[in-house]
Amino acid sequence: MECDIANMELAERGRDRTHWAGQSMPVLAVVNERFARERPLEGITIGACLHVTTETANLMIALAAGGAEVSLCASNPLSTQDDVAAHLVRDHGMPIFAVRGEDRDRYYDHIKSVLDLKPSITLDDGADLVSTIHTERTELIPDLLGSLEETTTGVIRLRAMERDGVLRVPVVAVNDARTKHMFDNRYGTGQSTIDGILRATNALLAGSVMVIAGYGWCGRGLAFRARGMGASVIVTEVDPLKALEAVMDGFRVMTMDEAAPIGDMFVTVTGDIRVITARHFEAMKDGAVVANSGHFDVEIDKEALESLAERTVTPRDSVKTFVLPGGKRVNLLGEGRLINLSAAEGHPAAVMDMSFANQALSCEYLVGLPERLEPKVHRVPDEIDLEVARLKLEAKGARIDELTDEQRVYLASWRAGT
Numbered sequence: 001m002e003c004d005i006a007n008m009e010l011a012e013r014g015r016d017r018t019h020w021a022g023q024s025m026p027v028l029a030v031v032n033e034r035f036a037r038e039r040p041l042e043g044i045t046i047g048a049c050l051h052v053t054t055e056t057a058n059l060m061i062a063l064a065a066g067g068a069e070v071s072l073c074a075s076n077p078l079s080t081q082d083d084v085a086a087h088l089v090r091d092h093g094m095p096i097f098a099v100r101g102e103d104r105d106r107y108y109d110h111i112k113s114v115l116d117l118k119p120s121i122t123l124d125d126g127a128d129l130v131s132t133i134h135t136e137r138t139e140l141i142p143d144l145l146g147s148l149e150e151t152t153t154g155v156i157r158l159r160a161m162e163r164d165g166v167l168r169v170p171v172v173a174v175n176d177a178r179t180k181h182m183f184d185n186r187y188g189t190g191q192s193t194i195d196g197i198l199r200a201t202n203a204l205l206a207g208s209v210m211v212i213a214g215y216g217w218c219g220r221g222l223a224f225r226a227r228g229m230g231a232s233v234i235v236t237e238v239d240p241l242k243a244l245e246a247v248m249d250g251f252r253v254m255t256m257d258e259a260a261p262i263g264d265m266f267v268t269v270t271g272d273i274r275v276i277t278a279r280h281f282e283a284m285k286d287g288a289v290v291a292n293s294g295h296f297d298v299e300i301d302k303e304a305l306e307s308l309a310e311r312t313v314t315p316r317d318s319v320k321t322f323v324l325p326g327g328k329r330v331n332l333l334g335e336g337r338l339i340n341l342s343a344a345e346g347h348p349a350a351v352m353d354m355s356f357a358n359q360a361l362s363c364e365y366l367v368g369l370p371e372r373l374e375p376k377v378h379r380v381p382d383e384i385d386l387e388v389a390r391l392k393l394e395a396k397g398a399r400i401d402e403l404t405d406e407q408r409v410y411l412a413s414w415r416a417g418t
């Protein structure tokens, strides 16, 4: 079996950590058990490009339990947990192509290795598999049942492909399931971004000024958690509604130009490009910390920072200090890549439980359809979303009321008024 991983000797640790994460993934465990009984994915080849973490390992194991042949490469050069990769190869015989710190060429070689296995379903986190299929591997398109997309940026790319009339495979936007983005993006990114910043810097959040660019699902989660730890939070936005929401949530809202000289820490979570750039670095305080938690490493203009700097120092893992003329220091975390995955472990398993149950059930949905969906971006069916919410509530021991017949009729009627 072909694979490319860092070190097989790490497998033991990867196995133990994967089991540990699995204990916080009760919804995926229910899906796994049913899949093992019913084998709905028998004969299906699944190629995944996801962050190679303990949570993803549990997803891969559930898909294999359902009968699928699965292979996996990384969706970010810095997010791979090498012990997890080794565990999946040694204990589950899966072809894994992921090495933490791989360069761009090796990253794309790994994507191609997964595509060489001719997947009938692909799982993407950022749309790199689908875009490579459309540019270099078009021969795979006719046999592709569809692709699942995990993150906001991927869904935006795929919608752009659909709009431009070039999307040739059906895509299910797992990110847009409510049991995904309302929880994973908000609570998952919120907590794990802070985790990454703290592991990278060991900074004290209390009393510091954190500037958050983007008040979407991720930014909102981050802002509330940072405030909860005592930071004074400033939000920058381009959408007047989101900005107004931030104001009403009690945060200061201003432009990045206004925030640059005030902030101690800056975090981008916009999915946009060059949100922090040269003039902002020039305006920042000495010792400012800059990090990104949006999907691609384009939100912070790293090239501008490089060219402003006279020299660089690496005082800690995941921190690169750029010394500007006059001696001012700007600290870039995790090379401007997803800080929660580059300096920490990504989202807690308890939240990936819901995201990955959506992934597994959406695979089953694609396989069970009488014919292939239209080559468009599709929603996760409501039944899957509600099933994931129901199972998660059950796992948390929370029960909810049921509508009475009278209430059902009342809520469906327009006749009853004042």
Ligand SMILES: NC(=O)c1ccc[n+]([C@@H]2O[C@H](COP(=O)([O-])OP(=O)(O)OC[C@H]3O[C@@H](n4cnc5c(N)ncnc54)[C@H](O)[C@@H]3O)[C@@H](O)[C@H]2O)c1
Pocket (backbone or CB within 6 Å): 151, 152, 153, 154, 181, 184, 185, 189, 213, 214, 215, 216, 217, 218, 219, 236, 237, 238, 239, 242, 269, 270, 271, 272, 275, 293, 294, 295, 296, 338, 339, 340, 347
């Ligand atoms: N770190 C992670 O693990 C993780 C998890 C989920 C999503 N993501 C990524 O995080 C990014 C944001 O995801 P989301 O679900 O919050 O998206 P979202 O669409 O809900 O929010 C993005 C927000 O950024 C704002 N924005 C855009 N350009 C801006 C600019 N120049 N300045 C300030 N604000 C700007 C938008 O108006 C929007 O409100 C995406 O790239 C997504 O893929 C990362």
